[in-house]
Amino acid sequence: MTYARRAWIVLWKDAVTERRAKATLNALLFFSLLLLFVFQFTLGGDRERLVAALPGLLWLSFVLTGLVGLGRAFLVERENDCWDGLLMTAGDKSAIYLGKVAGNVILMLLVEIILLVLFAVFFNVDIGQALPPLALILPLGTVGFAAVGTLFAAMTAHVRAREILFPVLLLPVQIPVLLGAVKATEAALAGEGLGGVTHWLQLLGAADVVYVVAGLLTFDALLEG
Amino acid sequence: MNRALGWLAAVGLAGGLVMAFGVAPREITQGNVQRIMYLHVPTVLVAYLAFAVVLVASIAYLWRRSPAADRLAHASAEVGVLFTGLTIVAGAIWGKPTWGTWWTWDARLTSVAILFVMYLGYLLLRGMIEDRERAARYSAVLGIVAALDIPLVHFSVYWWRTLHQPPSLLKPGPATMSPEILAALLVNIVAFVLLYVYFVAKRATVLRREENVPA
Amino acid sequence: MTADVDLSGPLDCLLSARGLRKAYGRHLVLDGIDLDVRRGEGVAVLGANGAGKTTLLRVVATLVRPTGGRVFVAGTDATRDPESARRQLGFLGHGSWLYEDLTALENLRFWATLGGHTSKASALRGALGAVDLDRWSEERVRTFSAGMRRRLALARLVLARPRVLLLDEPFTGLDQQGAKWLEEHLEGFKSEGGALVMSTHSFGRGFGVADRAVILVDGRLAADVAVAPLGVEGVRRLYDLAVEDGA
Numbered sequence: 001m002t003y004a005r006r007a008w009i010v011l012w013k014d015a016v017t018e019r020r021a022k023a024t025l026n027a028l029l030f031f032s033l034l035l036l037f038v039f040q041f042t043l044g045g046d047r048e049r050l051v052a053a054l055p056g057l058l059w060l061s062f063v064l065t066g067l068v069g070l071g072r073a074f075l076v077e078r079e080n081d082c083w084d085g086l087l088m089t090a091g092d093k094s095a096i097y098l099g100k101v102a103g104n105v106i107l108m109l110l111v112e113i114i115l116l117v118l119f120a121v122f123f124n125v126d127i128g129q130a131l132p133p134l135a136l137i138l139p140l141g142t143v144g145f146a147a148v149g150t151l152f153a154a155m156t157a158h159v160r161a162r163e164i165l166f167p168v169l170l171l172p173v174q175i176p177v178l179l180g181a182v183k184a185t186e187a188a189l190a191g192e193g194l195g196g197v198t199h200w201l202q203l204l205g206a207a208d209v210v211y212v213v214a215g216l217l218t219f220d221a222l223l224e225g
Numbered sequence: 226m227n228r229a230l231g232w233l234a235a236v237g238l239a240g241g242l243v244m245a246f247g248v249a250p251r252e253i254t255q256g257n258v259q260r261i262m263y264l265h266v267p268t269v270l271v272a273y274l275a276f277a278v279v280l281v282a283s284i285a286y287l288w289r290r291s292p293a294a295d296r297l298a299h300a301s302a303e304v305g306v307l308f309t310g311l312t313i314v315a316g317a318i319w320g321k322p323t324w325g326t327w328w329t330w331d332a333r334l335t336s337v338a339i340l341f342v343m344y345l346g347y348l349l350l351r352g353m354i355e356d357r358e359r360a361a362r363y364s365a366v367l368g369i370v371a372a373l374d375i376p377l378v379h380f381s382v383y384w385w386r387t388l389h390q391p392p393s394l395l396k397p398g399p400a401t402m403s404p405e406i407l408a409a410l411l412v413n414i415v416a417f418v419l420l421y422v423y424f425v426a427k428r429a430t431v432l433r434r435e436e437n438v439p440a
Numbered sequence: 441m442t443a444d445v446d447l448s449g450p451l452d453c454l455l456s457a458r459g460l461r462k463a464y465g466r467h468l469v470l471d472g473i474d475l476d477v478r479r480g481e482g483v484a485v486l487g488a489n490g491a492g493k494t495t496l497l498r499v500v501a502t503l504v505r506p507t508g509g510r511v512f513v514a515g516t517d518a519t520r521d522p523e524s525a526r527r528q529l530g531f532l533g534h535g536s537w538l539y540e541d542l543t544a545l546e547n548l549r550f551w552a553t554l555g556g557h558t559s560k561a562s563a564l565r566g567a568l569g570a571v572d573l574d575r576w577s578e579e580r581v582r583t584f585s586a587g588m589r590r591r592l593a594l595a596r597l598v599l600a601r602p603r604v605l606l607l608d609e610p611f612t613g614l615d616q617q618g619a620k621w622l623e624e625h626l627e628g629f630k631s632e633g634g635a636l637v638m639s640t641h642s643f644g645r646g647f648g649v650a651d652r653a654v655i656l657v658d659g660r661l662a663a664d665v666a667v668a669p670l671g672v673e674g675v676r677r678l679y680d681l682a683v684e685d686g687a
Binding site: 148151152155158159160161165168169172173175176179180183199200203206207210211214218221222224 | 287365367369374
């Protein structure tokens with residue numbers, strides 16, 4: 001059970017650091033609130049149009065916020081050479097990856113839920129009956145995004161032009177997840193339930209498994225100096 | 226060795242051109258423009274081949290840390306991006322007279338465009354890391370993730386374009402092909418595969434020479 | 441490459457390097473280093489800034505893969521199997537491996553758990569006591585001085601109990617008391633059978649910990665001498681000569 005403990009301690013460390021520094025979560029929430037405003041201004045005041053585009057706008061916000069948040073996932077490790085420390089600890093390094101992904105998923109879900117509520121409030125949309133299906137769709141999409149995002153964040157942490165390289169690498173790879181999540185969200189918000197989109201949910205599930213396994217197997221190679 | 230490959234590829238291409246223009250029949254509705262299929266289809270198949278090779282070479286590199294595997298991955302990615310670009314251009318040239326537009330968001334073109342961007346990112350990553358060993362390791366990871374993503378891209382884009390039905394087909398394609406068309410297609414596919422091998426071999430050799438220049 | 445010679449060094453060697461080379465692109469930083477460190481022995485690595493001292497330590501620590509050559513830690517081939525070697529290695533570099541927003545105790549808890557060592561509160565407090573930081577166990581590291589950070593980093597190593605310690609300029613930035621304290625601690629480590637490699641560019645504080653000195657010039661070892669017969673002054677003169685020659 002040491003593996004689980006080690007993954008957990010990474011999650012714990014990130015959570016405590018985040019709670020004390022309060023940097024990331026607050027900034028992400030503020031950023032997503034601003035996105036809301038930007039959508040309102042750029043897409044015009046036509047409520048019908050905005051509501052029709054809501055699934056896409058939601059996931060667009062999640063992705064943009066995720067890009068900002070995930071890109072910073074390993075920044076704290078660069079201080080004081082903690083990265084070296086992570087590399088030098090004996091034992092399976094994939095536990096570190098797992099802990100990081102878990103932390104990022106939780107962080108992103110928090111932001112997404114708040115954003116969802118804000119969207120509902122600001123655009124006056126009733127999402128009540130969509131909540132149960134969304135409770136499945138949001139985690140499915142977020143895990144896929146966080147799994148690859150965490151891996152690529154580790155990859156770009158030590159590379160020049162990290163801020164531009166990270167989104168450039170992540171976005172194309174995430175298109176399947178994005179498509180699946182948006183399509184499923186469309187069905188959920190339209191009140192159709194998940195029956196018609198099971199193939200999308202299966203795609204999301206498959207993507208999640210593929211990405212997490214790939215991350216577990218390759219993270220080790222990224223840690224080395 | 227490289228020369229022999231080069232000649233072989235040239236012969237293959239010549240044969241392919243002959244088949245495409247001489248032997249294959251003129252398409253009824255589209256006219257001669259349809260002949261670009263003999264370029265478009267082989268290039269996309271070869272692109273997939275190239276990225277499959279990147280996958281295998283990347284796994285081999287992470288497992289054995291062999292510089293040869295890394296050079297193969299690098300070269301194959303470059304040639305793959307080249308062929309993907311060619312596919313898109315050919316698709317556009319085909320599309321303009323046929324459907325009246327340079328670009329459509331049809332499933333195949335969109336998938337190919339996503340592939341193009343993914344592996345362009347691969348080359349970009351390589352370009353941004355100076356340490357050769359780190360570049361090899363990081364791009365190997367990216368090469369693996371990108372390749373694993375290809376089927377996911379396929380399905381998601383195809384379902385996105387066809388409304389309401391979850392299909393069981395892998396890929397849309399022409400239902401029937403006359404033997405002449407099939408033959409012309411096959412010859413061109415072989416020709417382009419040879420061209421791919423030639424390019425990759427040449428590129429890998431150049432990469433090896435670049436590595437051997439140090440202090 | 442010579443065939444199948446036993447490269448693991450004499451039996452009481454905890455650390456052996458053979459033909460270590462490291463190139464960054466076209467720049468060759470280490471050009472064939474051989475080094476043996478025995479149980480209970482302390483080796484000082486001397487060299488001008490940029491001579492490759494840090495690189496050498498990092499390669500030996502398995503933080504960086506060598507371009508050529510091998511490293512053996514307690515008999516294990518660290519180049520082939522870095523994971524096993526890492527269990528025996530402790531590294532103290534310029535960075536302290538500390539998370540600024542965590543307390544001293546929390547930092548120790550993190551590293552101990554991650555490394556699979558005991559993380560019971562009593563053990564952690566014991567380690568803090570050993571480095572005289574128990575009064576600050578609940579303080580955030582952000583408030584610590586350089587000397588305190590160094591001590592906390594050592595507490596981390598105390599918990600990990602490595603057999604080989606690799607230290608990159610450990611006495612730099614320490615005040616008199618801190619240096620004295622570190623010196624005592626390292627002597628204790630050696631007397632328990634640990635092997636120690638320490639890079640330094642000063643002959644003052646802490647040099648007493650070194651039983652041997654090696655001088656790194658242009659990626660090669662220009663000298664490998666015992667300190668006692670020459671004395672610190674003798675080593676210093678040798679160093680000046682070696683560096684002049686290489687320049």
